[in-house]
Every structure is written in structure tokens, then in C-alpha cells.
Amino acid sequence: MNRLFDKSIVLVCCIAAALGLAVDARLVAAFCLGVIATSLAEVAQDERTRRASDAASYVYIIAAVFVPPFVPFAPLALYDIARRVCRKRVWVALGVCSVFAFALVANLRTNTLTARTLLLAAILSIAATLLSLRTAQLEREQQRMRRTRDELQERALVLETRNRDLADRQDYEVELATLAERARIAREIHDNVGYQLTRASLQAEALRVVHADEPGVAADFADVKHTVDEALQLVRTSVHALNDNAVDLSVQLERIVEGARSDGGPQIELEVMTEHAPANVANCFAAVLREALSNTMRHACAHAVTVRCMEHPSFYQLIVTDDGMGRVQASGRGAAEGMGLASMRERIEALGGTFTAGPRASAGGWRVFATVPKPQGDEGR
Known part of the structure; x- marks a missing residue:
């Protein structure tokens, strides 16, 4: 102009x-x-x-x-x-x-x-x-x-991305520390308070037996034992609830993926889309992912691994895919991973789920596919 x-x-x-x-x-x-x-x-x-x-x-x-x-x-x-x-x-x-x-x-x-x-x-x-x-x-x-404006905008975007990553990492560390503290408290209550209550219940039962010829005293000790057993049951329930809250699926999977990443290893992409999974599902998926990544590292020359964990209205789903082994060598790889696949299958089927593992039909590589149904009360959540 x-x-x-x-x-x-x-x-x-x-x-x-x-x-x-x-x-x-x-x-x-x-x-x-x-x-x-x-x-x-x-x-x-x-x-x-x-x-x-x-x-x-x-x-x-x-x-x-x-x-x-x-x-x-x-x-x-x-x-x-x-x-x-x-x-x-x-x-x-x-x-x-x-x-x-x-x-x-x-x-x-x-x-x-x-x-x-x-x-x-x-x-x-x-x-x-x-x-x-x-x-x-x-x-x-x-x-x-x-040019200067574009460079400043680019630097601003980079700084914004880094700040967001740092904030996410900080939130992750805080959550990790919180979950670790919950697990520690659960262990302390279980090991100390639970032990003392169990001891008190056994002592009350022993005193009831000793004073069996004195009905009034025996009834008192029976009431004491009943009260102690109720307290022990409440402690166990609280410990289990606290321990379940301390198990976070996304944190567990992130730990496993971080431990599997290495400079010379494949690129691992993790995507977790679950709000909350029960402790048994979280522990099961964590074990399956650990075994799947171990098999990939040992038996496949993979360059990229994709891990996706999703929550559906009626079930949880875990999919692990890699590009390391084509369909021609699939049978050999399946034989090499036989014990690991059997272990993963047993864990999934113990929760009423389904498990499949084998070569991908549309492309080379291997896929582990696992689903676990939700309890009846969680299907509409």
C-alpha cells in the first residue's frame, strides 16, 4: 500500500x-x-x-x-x-x-x-x-x-506450554504424595490399631472362657468382645476405603510408563480417560500393562507403543499396541510371551472380563485388548 x-x-x-x-x-x-x-x-x-x-x-x-x-x-x-x-x-x-x-x-x-x-x-x-x-x-x-513479533509469540507459546507442563507435573506430584500418605496411614492403622484391637478381642474371648462358670462375668466379657469386634470391623472397613482411595489408576499407569521409558527404547504414548476405577480394576490393569510393556521390550523391536485406558458406561478398557512385530512373526512372538499372556488373561478373567492378544489385523505390530465390566451399581455413572 x-x-x-x-x-x-x-x-x-x-x-x-x-x-x-x-x-x-x-x-x-x-x-x-x-x-x-x-x-x-x-x-x-x-x-x-x-x-x-x-x-x-x-x-x-x-x-x-x-x-x-x-x-x-x-x-x-x-x-x-x-x-x-x-x-x-x-x-x-x-x-x-x-x-x-x-x-x-x-x-x-x-x-x-x-x-x-x-x-x-x-x-x-x-x-x-x-x-x-x-x-x-x-x-x-x-x-x-x-519477525520479532512472531518470535515473541512463539516464545510465549513455548513458555505457556512449559508452565502448563510444570503445573501438571506439580499437580501430579501433589496427588502422588497425597496417595502415598493415604497408603501410609492405612498401613499404620492396619498394623497398629488393627493389631491391638485383634489382641483385645482375643483377650476378651479368653477371659470369657476362663470365667465360663460365672455367667454374669462371662456375659460382660462377651459384650466387651462384641464391642471390640465391631470396632475392628469398622477399622478394617475404613482401612480398605482409605487404601482404595490411595489407588489411582492414572497414577499407577503413569508410573509404569515412566519406568519403561528409556533413551534407546520405543516412544510410549499414554492416554487415560477414566474418572475413577475401583482398586481391584486399577491393580489388575497396572499388572497387565507392566507385563505387556515387558513383553514388548523383550520380544519386539518396537519404535512406538500406544497405551489407552478408557471408561465406558458399562466396562473399563485397556488397549496396548506396538509396531514392533509383523504378522509373519506373530506366532513366534505369541509363543515367546505364552506365560505372560496366560498371567494377564487370568487376572482379567478373575474380574469377569475378557482378554485377547495377537497381531493387529490392519497393520503390523501387536495388540493387547482387555475389558473389565463395572459392578451393577456403577453402570450408569
Whole structure:
């Protein structure tokens, strides 16, 4: 847009400089060719078109040396020459400008053009050159500013991504510490309070037997034992609930994947889409994933492993796929993994689920597919 505005001003000034000349075919041709040449410079996109535009500008200046009516519109060509001048072609541009200056002097001596027209042409040529150089510098600054803006935006996006990763990692560490503390508390209650209550229940039962010939005392000890057993049952229920809350499926799978990742190993992608899974399902899937990754590392030259754990309305699903072994060698790999596959199958079927493992039908590699149904009360959750 800046170039079009500049050229509009230069063109108006060139027309004003040519007003004192007789309107003939040469002047009209000079005007039309000047407009065409300067328009070609604006539509030039590739390198070949730009070279043609530069050549047209140089030819126009040379034509102005031999055809005086071309002189008033020469500033348009000089504007385009100054636009793309570089160190390699600066001497060519200076040479063409010098020839044009000598042409102005020659026309002044021969009175081919009026002094007013030549003076305006000279002033416009200098002004057009300076205007083109100023606009080129402005464009370079704008380009540099856009480049700087893009770099800053890119860095901002990178920092935002890193901050988000750090926040996620921090949340993961906090959750991991919370779950570990819950598990520790559950163990402490089970090992200490549970042991003492069990001991108290046994002592009450022993005292009841000792005082069996005293019905009143025996009944009191029986009540004490019943109360202690109820307290022990409440403690066990609380410990189991606390331990179940301490088992998080996504955390367990993340631990296993992190432990399996290595610099020379395959790329492992983990995707967990479950809100909450029971402790038995979480422990089962963790064991299956551990065995599946172990088999992949030992029996397959995989480059990528994908782990997806999803929760559906009526069942939980675990899918582990890799690209390490094609269908031709599938039977050999299945035999090598026989005991591990049997162990995974037993774990899944113990929860009423289904388990399959084998080569992928659509592509090379291996797939482990396991589903475990939800309890009846969780299906609508």
C-alpha cells in the first residue's frame, strides 16, 4: 500500500512536469509504457518476473536518453530501480542514473525539452529515488518487527506450554504424595490399631472362657468382645476405603510408563480417560500393562507403543499396541510371551472380563485388548 501511494504521487508530479510538452504519439507512448513498467513491478511475485520488471525499468531509462518525451516519466522507472538496488548491482544503477543525468544536460543544451520540464524531471528523479529508499527501509523495519513479533509469540507459546507442563507435573506430584500418605496411614492403622484391637478381642474371648462358670462375668466379657469386634470391623472397613482411595489408576499407569521409558527404547504414548476405577480394576490393569510393556521390550523391536485406558458406561478398557512385530512373526512372538499372556488373561478373567492378544489385523505390530465390566451399581455413572 505504501508503494502504491508513493507511485501515485510520483505519477501526478510526472504528469505535471509533462504539461508543457506537445501531446503527440511519443509522449502518449512514454506515459503508457511508464505506467505499464511501474505496474509490472508491483505485480511481480517470483524471481523471473522481478528480473523482467527490473529490465523494463532499465530499458525505460535508456529509452529516455534517446527519446526526449520519455524524460518526464523517468522518475517512475528510477523509483523501481532504487527499490531493488543491492550491493551487487549498485554500480549498474549508478551508471544508468549517470547516463540519465547526462541526457538531461544534453537536452538542456539542445533545447529539446524546456528548462522547466528538465528541472522538474531532475528534482522528481532525486525525490523518487529517496522516497523509494525510505519506503524500502520502512518495509524492512516492518518485516523485522513482524519477525520479532512472531518470535515473541512463539516464545510465549513455548513458555505457556512449559508452565502448563510444570503445573501438571506439580499437580501430579501433589496427588502422588497425597496417595502415598493415604497408603501410609492405612498401613499404620492396619498394623497398629488393627493389631491391638485383634489382641483385645482375643483377650476378651479368653477371659470369657476362663470365667465360663460365672455367667454374669462371662456375659460382660462377651459384650466387651462384641464391642471390640465391631470396632475392628469398622477399622478394617475404613482401612480398605482409605487404601482404595490411595489407588489411582492414572497414577499407577503413569508410573509404569515412566519406568519403561528409556533413551534407546520405543516412544510410549499414554492416554487415560477414566474418572475413577475401583482398586481391584486399577491393580489388575497396572499388572497387565507392566507385563505387556515387558513383553514388548523383550520380544519386539518396537519404535512406538500406544497405551489407552478408557471408561465406558458399562466396562473399563485397556488397549496396548506396538509396531514392533509383523504378522509373519506373530506366532513366534505369541509363543515367546505364552506365560505372560496366560498371567494377564487370568487376572482379567478373575474380574469377569475378557482378554485377547495377537497381531493387529490392519497393520503390523501387536495388540493387547482387555475389558473389565463395572459392578451393577456403577453402570450408569
